[in-house]
Amino acid sequence: MDATAFAQETGPTITLLEVKDSPETRSVSFILSKTDLATANALRRVMIAEVPTMAIDLVEFESNTSVLTDEFLAHRLGLIPLNSEQVGTITYTRECSCQQYCPQCSVELHLNVRCTEDHTREVTTRDLVSSHTSIAPVLNGPNDRGILIAKLRKGQEINLRCIAKKGTAKEHAKWSPCAGVAFEYDPHNRLRHTTYWIEDDVKSEWPVSANGRFEPEVAEDEPFDYNAKPEAFYMTVEGTGALDPKEIVTTGLRILQAKLSLVQLLLKEIAEERGAVARPPMNGFH
């Protein structure tokens, strides 16, 4: 079958449901249909774990007289979402030509706060000063107080330097651009992929999800179709603020494509090495 015909005839379709763009939630909801569980799940997995963002990876403490330990603070700093729209301009440190890290593969942030007043000083992401114009802690407008990092009493101080690097959530979840990815299929449990725990009656005890409105209800006397396969997948991608949710979806698909293209390119090399008929070797690995 011709490749483009493949995409047109049986290719998946997308129905956009909702795009939320408020300080509380940034998400995109859509239905991915006419495809298989495997491909829908590949998209879900790639969005969670393989879309690169920026996150604080190294922290150097000049002084920390707060009640929190250095490693506690370092871990907290790592989990702060940084605006990663410009992540494409940054290279991975492991691929960079520098010795350790440099402006091409990292962004420096400073936190220098000392409490001099009698009341508690709250240290938030607003106190984190980035050396980059856009890669900085995510803030939702001028009224956002930022994420609380620590509280200081009089005389206590925190003075540290952070290095933010590009990475993916395969390495550490702090690099995930997704706060959550909702993934649902078959809201009426027509395929019986799940068994509900019930006291008396499924319908009264298990309310149907909001996605139930897109599919017909299962009739009382309907025979069970054991050949049926899930076809529509209801997905909601909620971002941490590091990336726009729409961006997460498109970048995820692009990364999936890139992975496949790389395998295909290298497979082609193997096939050419072995001639038209590629025969598995008889002795060990090749």
Added chain:
Amino acid sequence: MAMTEPSYEHGTRGVPYIDGPKIVVMASDSQDPGSATFCIRNEDHTLGNALRYIIMKKCGLSFCGYSVPHPSEYQINLRIQTDGTITAVDALHQGLSDLIDLTAHVKETFTDKIKQGGYELREGADPDAE
């Protein structure tokens, strides 16, 4: 004092990254070019399951399956057996092409739909949050 990176043998990929070729054809007793097991390194279920599905959709395939041989080895084994009308390498190659087309198609559709609008857009304060 400069901060020093904790040293990892294979860099900081966070996963037990395996060096060597990305894809190899595993040794086999069979002389049949229609059957082969491919070992794809530094890939997991994300690629494995999607590839298995798309290859299985093809005509002339008698078997396609994948496994992660060990949870701490970052690689998958993909087994393909055909009825002889197509070689295993060709089947995998076509499967990859199809999956690339499919992802390209989904990406295109998604960007088109975003451009078209017609979806519910919620800006400002979230009514659900109250």
